[in-house]
Amino acid sequence: MSERLEDIAARIVTAGKGLLAADESTATIKKRLDGIGVESTDASRRDYRQMLFTADEAMRNYISGVILYEETLFQKTDEGRPLADIITAASAVPGIKVDTGAKPMALFKGETITEGLDGLRERLARYHAAGARFAKWRGVIAISDTLPSFGAIKANAQALARYAALCQEAGIVPIVEPEVLMDGEPGTQSIERAQEVTEETLRITFEELADQRVSLEGMILKPSMVIDGKKARKASVQEVAERTLRVLKRTVPAAVPGIAFLSGGQSTEEATAHLSAMNAMGPLPWKLTFSYGRALQAEALDAWAGKPENVAAGQRAFTHRAKMCSLAARGQWKKEMEKAA
Template sequence: MSERLEDIAVAMVANGRGLLAADESTATIKKRFDGIGLESTETSRRDYREMLVRADEAMRKYISGVILYEETLFQKAADGTPLVDVIRAAGSIPGIKVDAGAKPMTNFPAETITEGLDGLAQRLTKYYEAGARFAKWRGVIAISDNLPSPGAVSANAHALARYAALCQEAGIVPIVEPEVLMDGAPGDHSIDRSQEVTEWTLRVTFEALAEMRVKLESMILKPSMVIDGKKARKASVAEVAERTIKVLRRTVPSAVPGIAFLSGGQTTEEATAHLSAMNATHNLPWKLTFSYGRALQQEALSAWNGKAENVAAGQRAFSHRAEMCSLAAKGSWKKDLEKAA
């Protein structure tokens, strides 16, 4: 595959393919494993992620890239093959989460700033040598009637832009992820407020990217959808799609090759339906696809249940969900297809 950043970025959003976000921190995946009664160890985490990336049909047809946690980037499969090589052999691109997580922001109660810029240039060199060709950094934007503050939006946008510039210098495509929380406290914000904050956040983020001279053709945007809070009324699929597209048209330059949405607290079916509605009803300058974690993995995790004899069942569940997301990325998902599974 071409090593040009713009070619890698285009491949990451190839028609009908999207990203598997398998970059859960050790603490987060422990919570997922607790749900199936499985102890989280280096081996169990390896076995789980190996199950996913060895689902050959799903990987070849529907998954363009896999976002890995640092541990996984350097792990080997049970047979000794580096997991990065397993991913590449399936025609997918290995990527890496590089931020150090959202931390409380001094002087900004209830808001966070994502850390990890110190030493990032050196880490990116190491990740490139290990096979990573794209990276991800998540900025977390709290939302309520009074939040976010201009300071928090600006600081997170600046961090995202600094990270993106460092990635491109290292030969790595940056995924820029400014997430406006759906399920943060208190989580009762309206879809109007979500639209207002999402548009503001994206506008400030692209201003920061321009200031840092980030090449838009060589990056991917990973935003949240415009959606009401978890405790608020539930907008229709059509309304979420319309409002999200309106915000993207107002803020995202056409030079960006693709937008890979996060699922951000939505159910598996909600995330699929919203993406499909956007692709079915709009002619857009960028590819719209998925970069889902839980919304791609939950059914597979339940089917696998931590047991070697269930690997095939877990892979079937993952393949089905990846196919549904692929259809959504082409605007052709239908609810009836879920029932047929």
């Protein structure tokens, strides 16, 4: 595996491939497992992720990297093989979530600041030794008629930039994730408001990245798409794609090698359709791909249902979903392809 940041970033955005976000916290994965009637234990969490990472067709053909939770980075298969080695053997890049979560921001009602910078340099060295070659940090931007405040955007952007600089110092590609919430309260924001907030957030984020001397060629952006709130009118796929690209062209330098979108509360099919529509509007200065968690895993989780005899079924469901996302990353997905599966 190449150790140049630029080369690692280029591998992450290989044409037709994207990221599997398997970095759910222990609390979040417990909710997912509860939903299929499986107790969340070290073994069940390991078995679930092992099922995904050993889906050979999906991992080799459609997945460029996997974002891991710290527990998973150091876990081994039931045969004693590190899960990170399984990912690497499939020609994908192991990555690691390094923030410690969004916490209420003092004096900023309704807004949060993501924590985890203390001790990050030392943790990054340990993660690098364990095989991680990229990392992820999520800043959370609340949206309403009055939020976000400039102060909250600025604080989260600065934290993202400081994290990114520490990653590059450690030989790790930072994925910079400033997420503008689509599913926050009250959920009535218009797509026009979402566009306005996303543009301001990205503009300030790249200003902070420049101030922290972060190499744009050695990073990946993970933004939310420009989408109206869950209780607002439903924008068309075309409008979402056009507005999202308009914001990106205004704010993201061409030196950034790729943009890996989060699904951010969209349905599996919505996330796929929007990505495909954007790629069909190319050519673009950066690669556009996916960094999906639930939108890649939901069908596989249901098919697996925690039963060893269902591993193959879970892997088939994961492979299908990954293939659909791969087609979207090339601008070639069509709705009828879902029915043909």
